[in-house]
Amino acid sequence: MGWHKKVLRVNLTTGSCTPEPLNMEWAAEYLGQRGLATKYLLEEIDPKVDPLSPDNKMIFATGPLTGTAASTSARYSVITKGALTNAIACSNSGGYFGAELKFAGWDMIIFEGKAASPVYLHISDDHAELLPADDLWGKSVWETDEILHQRHQDPRLRISAIGVSGEKGVLYACIVNDLHRAAGRSGVGTVMGSKNLKAIAVRGTQGVQVKDPVRFMQAVGEKKQVLADNAVTGQGLPTYGTQVLMNVINEVGALPTNNARDVQFEGASNISGEAMHEPRGSENKPNLVTNQACFGCTIACGRISRVDKEHYTVKNRPEYWNASGGLEYEAAWSLGADTGVDDLDALTFANFVCNEQGYDPITFGATIAAAMELYEMGLITDEETGGIPLKFGSAEALTKMAELVGKAEGFGKTLGMGSKRLCEKYGHPELSMSVKGQEFPAYDPRGIQGMGLTYATSNRGACHLRSYTVASEILGIPEKTDPLATEGKAGLVKAFQDATAAVDSTGLCLFTTFAWSLDDFQPQVDAACEGEWTLERLSELGERIWNMERQFNMAAGFTGKDDTLPKRLRKEAAKTGPAKGKVNGLKVMLPEYYQLRGWDEKGVPTAETLQRLGL
């Protein structure tokens, strides 16, 4: 229960769609979503595979609580070998698509092979078929969504699709569902494009059952109340979204600015959550239209925004006048602070384009920031950029390049490689703010030390969502630690990583963890899922997943040497703010972290550790 115990296997090479039973032995060890799908991937592919070859597989996975009445039950993840990173990729998304897949009666879809010509998958409950998508190829995510809704005459069809960037091999393409929710990172959309798979359209009428409904509803009700009573999940996030952080992180001197040369941004307040509420522009209305929930979510952090009709980006372009998914903190940072641009409408427009054409705003923003630095050094020329000066602070450069990356045209093709390959091309690999090929997000590890270890050890390349120690170091959740100290961070990172891996396997959203700990998940999981789900079992599950992902990466060719940070964070001290004079103390934290993990000094899990975790 919780699970439907059914997997849909789609062989794109042969065109077959075959149901098969979910491996319940593995479900007992890995629960669902992130954990369970990673297990499948590890068992079914050679981790050395070229991510863009037909031999790579791609799994859309829900959790046992996806589609239930538990708060935030919207989540699904896409698990594959990442096009950007060559490492394990696991990108999580909300919206309505994941729950609909569950309602159709499926826990997972495993895609293998490659279609000879473009196709999309249509699922209506048990019935699944691949249909031609030649006419959709070359269309944006938004156009694809509209065409499929019309074609199938079903307003409640939920669609997940790639845009042109994913078709054309932009290495950080994402998969966008429900128009503006994305499995965003590591190039999972690029993998989808390489398989000639344009979209998945799903409609489900079967619903979801749980093991003990009465106990489940009781637990769900109590835990919803905990979210409502918490200052972050009950007030901060619904009012300002994740953008509640912009001014806070700038204050503490941890807002990477101008390709992380600085740690504070003068224009931060202009692009903050507060600014989104301020009336502005030709109609004197705020950027923010409303907040919006994903399926089942009682927090509702999502932003729905509009670009001012008279803004240069959309003037005379009514197709961009509607309300759509607005700025989240990470995107506001990457498109804004990291490029030095403080024009809120320009950032909102660039973010719209990221959703419309399906690519990751974090990597895009950080890549254009690196390009701006290379331009400043005279290494990228006006000739290459098509006459557009790539200057820090230039909104025009940002929005023009956003459109070019979306279609993979002109200099957009070069930017579509991501910052690592871009900086290598121009002879300055050290200017790429990435780890394992993936750009780090909106927290500077000189001002928030734990985030350095977080980025360095994240299995999917630099990422904040693998161990969000910001919660402890800045917000004091579950307890306050000093953001400038390295002591104790190894343990903190490990604890957050393990708990997060467990949460990402339930079907619920990580943002609940501002208010919930594993103790709050436990009664919900236990009432929903077959078997007995104790707290110990959930914690061990997280640690097992973390080590399994590590095994995948090691088999793919990564070593302890890849657990590092860009030189800038280790050698160039923060120039202003509370962290002034500080670099990140990774070299102190890393050995302790390895030890706590039960890994040898090279970062390899010992035989003992693997055995303890049943790996």
Added chain:
Amino acid sequence: MMRSLTISPDKCTGCLQCEMACSYENEGVFNPVKSRIKVFVFEQEGRHVPYTCTQCADAWCQNACPTEAIQINAQTGAKEVNEGLCVGCKVCTIACPFGTVNYNQATGKVIKCDLCGGDPACAKACPTQAITYQDANWTGYDKMRSWADKTNTQATAQA
């Protein structure tokens, strides 16, 4: 005191907790398709609008039903479908001007909101009070109060 479901679309976030609570309460399954309350999302305007039966005093569905399967619950005022009498002719679904009575293929009967016997699950599940269950004579009370508040008159009365 009779009470009414009162809907404030401006407070709705589109979370569908109400739809799940409804399907669970009535069908024992989490399945929005089986919900008697529906939330419509007008994506391009960022609007979310929950919609369900308003329990008309003089109900079209009830008047149209040839088998008298739609009956009034004297306590709640809800128009309830008596499944034993319903023959699935769907005349009520045509008669209802708002579309809130619907046919259920699985049972061959119609389904509509019955106020959960006086304790509506949707209102309890809604995290934002977009759906409330209020004194039927005073469903406009909160709106009146907020307009009254906007008059912003200075108190001058002296003790």
